[in-house]
Every structure is written in C-alpha cells, then in structure tokens.
Amino acid sequence: MLATMNYGMLLDRFAASLVDDTFAPHGIAAESRERMDIYRNNARINRIAALADAFANVVQLVGADYFGALARAYVDCTPAHSANLHDDGDGLPAFLRAFEPAADLPFLGDVAEVDWLLHRAYFAEDVNAIDASTLVELGPDRFAAASIRFTPSVGLARSHRWPIADILQMHIDGTPAQLGTGGQTVLIWREGFRVRWQTLAQADADAVSALMTGRSIQEAFSQTEADASSLLTQLFGLRLILAIEERHEARI
Structure with missing residues (x-):
C-alpha cells in the first residue's frame, strides 16, 4: 500500500499531467500514459463548460462557438487553482483584455468582469x-x-x-x-x-x-x-x- 504522502504526490503529478501534455507522471503504468489525452480532453471540456455557465453575457455577445475557442485558449494557458469548477474563471476578464484575437471586441473584458461578479454573488x-x-x-x-x-x-x-x-x-x-x-x-x-x-x-x-x-x-x-x-x-x-x-x- 502506498504511504499517504506518496499517494498525495501521485495525485499531484496526475493533476499536473492534465495541464502539461509533455509531463509523464511517475507511478502511471506505461500502457496508461497514452490514454492520458482522454483525461486531459475531459478536464478541458469540463472547464470550458463551467466557464460558459459563468460568463453567460459574454457567450451571448460572441456566440457559443467563439466563446468555446477563447475559453479553450484561456484553459490551455491558465492552470486551474481549485478543484471546484465554480472557482475557475477569475482570471478570464484580464485574459480577454489582452487576448489579441478579440482585440476588435474591447468591451469583452469589462463584460466578463460583470459576469464573474454575478457568478461569485450566486455562490457567495x-x-x-x-x-x-x-x-x-x-x-x-x-x-x-x-x-x-x-x-x-x-x-x-x-x-x-x-x-x-x-x-x-x-x-x-x-x-x-x-x-x-x-x-x-x-x-x-x-x-x-x-x-x-x-x-x-x-x-x-x-x-x-x-x-x-x-x-x-x-x-x-x-x-x-x-x-x-x-x-x-x-x-x-x-x-x-x-x-x-x-x-x-x-x-x-
């Protein structure tokens, strides 16, 4: 049986592998590593879906497909800092203000800030x-x-x-x-x-x-x-x- 500390380290490494395609955690069998992409994709999909729920006004402004693309860009460069998906997205307003593909929609960051406060108010x-x-x-x-x-x-x-x-x-x-x-x-x-x-x-x-x-x-x-x-x-x-x-x- 793995010691508690080793088990915790294994979970940390597994979580790290979900956001880093090049990271191969120790303790994961070789035949399982090639299946890590499935877990990574599911993690991304869950985060993107949670962001769409939290930023409803942004979604209405740009459409579901466009939002899905920018949310994926955000997820790919912003590791989740909480196991609770309701906490994900606090950095999206700042991300949108600097997101070059959305430069022609300069109001998105401010609308996202409103959405985030609405979201946080609901779960307060x-x-x-x-x-x-x-x-x-x-x-x-x-x-x-x-x-x-x-x-x-x-x-x-x-x-x-x-x-x-x-x-x-x-x-x-x-x-x-x-x-x-x-x-x-x-x-x-x-x-x-x-x-x-x-x-x-x-x-x-x-x-x-x-x-x-x-x-x-x-x-x-x-x-x-x-x-x-x-x-x-x-x-x-x-x-x-x-x-x-x-x-x-x-x-x-």
Whole structure:
C-alpha cells in the first residue's frame, strides 16, 4: 500500500499531467500514459463548460462557438487553482483584455468582469446582514469614524469606457446597447437565490468603492459628491451591510 504522502504526490503529478501534455507522471503504468489525452480532453471540456455557465453575457455577445475557442485558449494557458469548477474563471476578464484575437471586441473584458461578479454573488456564503437600528448605540461621531463590511455577495463592476449596465439590460429585454454612451458602474448582490444588480451613478460608485477598500464612512463621503444619507439608507435597505467596524487606536 502506498504511504499517504506518496499517494498525495501521485495525485499531484496526475493533476499536473492534465495541464502539461509533455509531463509523464511517475507511478502511471506505461500502457496508461497514452490514454492520458482522454483525461486531459475531459478536464478541458469540463472547464470550458463551467466557464460558459459563468460568463453567460459574454457567450451571448460572441456566440457559443467563439466563446468555446477563447475559453479553450484561456484553459490551455491558465492552470486551474481549485478543484471546484465554480472557482475557475477569475482570471478570464484580464485574459480577454489582452487576448489579441478579440482585440476588435474591447468591451469583452469589462463584460466578463460583470459576469464573474454575478457568478461569485450566486455562490457567495449566506450571512445575516445587520439592521440599521443597530446603529443607534454608536452615535454620529463613532458611526462616521467606523468602516463598513459588506456581505460576501456584494460586488462592484466599473467600466470607465463601456455601458456594461446597458449590455446586461440588452440581454434581458432586447433594448440595444449603445457602446458610445460611455462607462457605467454596476452594483451586484444576491437576495435569497436570486442575483440582483443595479446601475450606480458615478458619485455613489466612488463612495461604495471607497467603503469597500476599508475607508471610514466619513472619509468615503468627504471625497465624493455622493449623498451619504440617501446611499447608506439604500445599502441598509437592500441588506448589503454585514458589519460596522470601529477603529480602535492604540492608547499609550
């Protein structure tokens, strides 16, 4: 019987052989090595199928065949870093932005980023958001100095050039998206089993972005033109806030 460590090493080598056609793992019988192409092909097919499910809006824009070709190019040069296929694809937006064959579709990377956040929102951990009534005990000064932690499903997709919200809406009701209208920002979250999204104005997007990076509530709104009362009421109303975190400075 193989020792546990040796068995683990064998699995690692087998996994490596699935992404490297030239790698012949030790411990695999010679007569089996020629069949490795079957496993490699199945692994690629499964990854490509998972990517097609995760990037539905990109698929609608380019078609299934075109997406299959670019997904295969991505899979061939990007090893999977997780055994969970739902984790595959986090690098696809950046890949598409640099993918020369898709240079005539420069908006694909930004749309892929939206798709990935929609996908991650669906599979995000279930948590209980806090209620705005819990803020009463903080008082205005402590609240302003605190930072916000969002629920795991919340994501913010920002495109400085492309109308990503209009592209999403186009795939819902058929309203054509005008690519020349400029960039848009989309706030993404999940309610129950349904993923939601909405367009954010630039000022609100700037504030949410700052809050996501850990800026205090006061800092986030002092650096933008967003209406703090209106935006925070909306965020709490949608139940997107997991916690209000106070900063505890060291005392001498």
